[in-house]
Amino acid sequence: MSTTDRVQIFQVSTLYGAATVAAAIDAGQFGAPGDARRVLLVSNNAEIPETALRLDAMTGYDRIAARFDETVDWNEAIHPHHPSSWSPRPEESPLWQRVLRTAWGLGAATVELVVESIQVNPAKALAAVFAESGVRVYADGLMSYGPTRDDLPQSIACRVQGVLHLDLVPGLRPLLLTEYGVGAELVPDEAFRAVLREIAEAAADDTGLAAAAAAGPTALLLGQYLAVLGILTADEEEELHARMLRGAAAAGHRSVVFKPHPTAPVRHTQALHEEAARAGVTLTVLDGPLLAETFYERCRPELVVGCFSTAMLTAAVYYRVPVARVGTETVLARLTPYENSNRIPLTVVDHLVPDLESGSAPRVPGAAPNTxxxxxxxxxxxxxxxxxxxxxxxxxxxxxxxxxxxxxxxxxxxxxxxxxxxxx
Known part of the structure; x- marks a missing residue:
């Protein structure tokens, strides 16, 4: 079968997810080069996509995109609908498939889908449009260790062929999609690290990263913007970041970098600068279009602090950087409803990662304990x-x-x- 007879569509919305897919491609988990035409389908799922950072503006994106024969934009394809809310009515799916096959030049080729978060749009919508296509799911974070967020239509569930995931907690197996008999497959550590190094190389001339490195930081604080999820108020989240900084300072770190969530308001960093001044700590804010992993690659911190960010476990597993948590118990107690899919990442981090405020020494968690x-x-x-x-x-x-x-x-x-x- 020639590449024109077989097309693989890879749907991504984050650079971390795209890096996961790229590593799996490099490891041969989607076949040999040239076996199929590969299409990168980019979606921007932000509440207001027009004001959010575009994936193609992220440092290192071009290195990832080079692995694909072409790139298409899901937001443009379904405009004026929003990627997170739109899906075709059942009777419209065949029409949408014809439209997209024409727009993307797919012809009559066999289409294979590789998607994130199959239980929600846009992945669910894409699977509905290409109703005959096999589906593979890739998981780019700690949520893969938890149950599938929502029930899948049987018409989609029966086509899911596997879950690709990073070994963020060595020895722990994902629950995601297991109720449908779907097995999990690891993306090799060495392949993912190689992709992260490649992305970091693209940041060689990044002035923001150079400024952060020049400050000689020994700790990185990770912001998540939990206020937008309704878990904390904006004031409570500011205090959470301040607690991270005070904890790092108490552990002896005098130069600290804060990486805010891309959608966080400026007021978060203003309040943190004031806290740093009180604590006698040099604070650098790394708010450019960079992965936290690019900072790890270039600056090699001695500590990474967060609440329950996946980037904490990436630091530990792939860079052997000690990690510590702050506020995890607070957020767990506040999280509603109980089935909120953030519960498993919080549970994992609470169980594995030392609490910085309790006096426990930061560490690299290692393999999952039997508990x-x-x-x-x-x-x-x-x-x-x-x-x-x-x-x-x-x-x-x-x-x-x-x-x-x-x-x-x-x-x-x-x-x-x-x-x-x-x-x-």
Whole structure:
């Protein structure tokens, strides 16, 4: 079969996700070069895409895009609809497929889809349009260790052929899509590190990164902008960042870099500068279009601090940088509803990563301890009991033996008919 007879469409919305896909391509997990025509489908899922940083503006994007035969824009293809909310009505799917085959020059080729977050749009919409196509899912973060966020239509679930994921917690297996019998496949560590090095090379002339490096930082603080998710207020999130800085200062770090979330307001960094002045710490804000991993590659910090960012585990696993958490318990206690998909990343980080404010020494977590998988599976059951009824027995035993309130609130246990442990 020639490349014109077979097309692979890779849907991405973040550079981290695109790097994951690129590493899998380099490792031969999508076949040999030339086996298929490869199309990079870029989507901007920000609330207001027109005002958000475009993926093609990220440092290193061009290195990733070079692996593909062409790039197309999903936002343009479905304009004026929003990628996160639009999906075709069932009767419209064949028409949309004809439109996109014509617009993208696909002809009658067999189409294979590689998507992120298949349970939501735009991936779900793309799978609905190409209703005969096989689907592979790639997971670019800690959410892959948790249950599938929503039920999939059987018409899509039966076509999912596998989940590609990074080994962010060595020894822990993803729950994602396992209720549909979908297996998981690791993206090789060495392939992903090679892609991260390639992206970092593209930042050789980045003035913001050079300025950050010149300050001689020893610690990096990761912002996540939890206020936009309604988990914290803007003031509470400012205080969370201040706690990170105070914790780093108390651990002896005198030059610190803060990497805000790309959508965070400027006021976050203004408040942090004031906190740094009070703590006698040199603060540099790295707000350019860079991955945190590019900073790790170039500056080799001695500490990375965050709440539950995937970039914390990337620092530990791929760069052997000690990590510490701040505010994880606060956010876990505040998170609603219980089945919120951020719960598993929070659970994993809370269990693996030392609390900076408790005096625990930052460290590289290493392989998953024997206590982690039972916890994740019990929480996963409590999040999506109808998707994983087979986990109920494990969850009952875990809750009875070790079910602390932080992960298993009494109200949720009552909803599921599980017994609240005595003495709690």
């Amino acid at each position: 982690l998988a039972p916890l994740v599976r019990a929480v996963g059951y409590c999040m999506r009991p109808t998707a994983h009824p087979g986990l109920r027995g494990e969850a009952v035993r875990y809750v009875e033996e070790r079910g602390e309130e932080l992960h298993f609130p009494a109200e949720r246990l009552a909803e599921l008919g599980l017994k609240v442990p005595a003495g709690r």
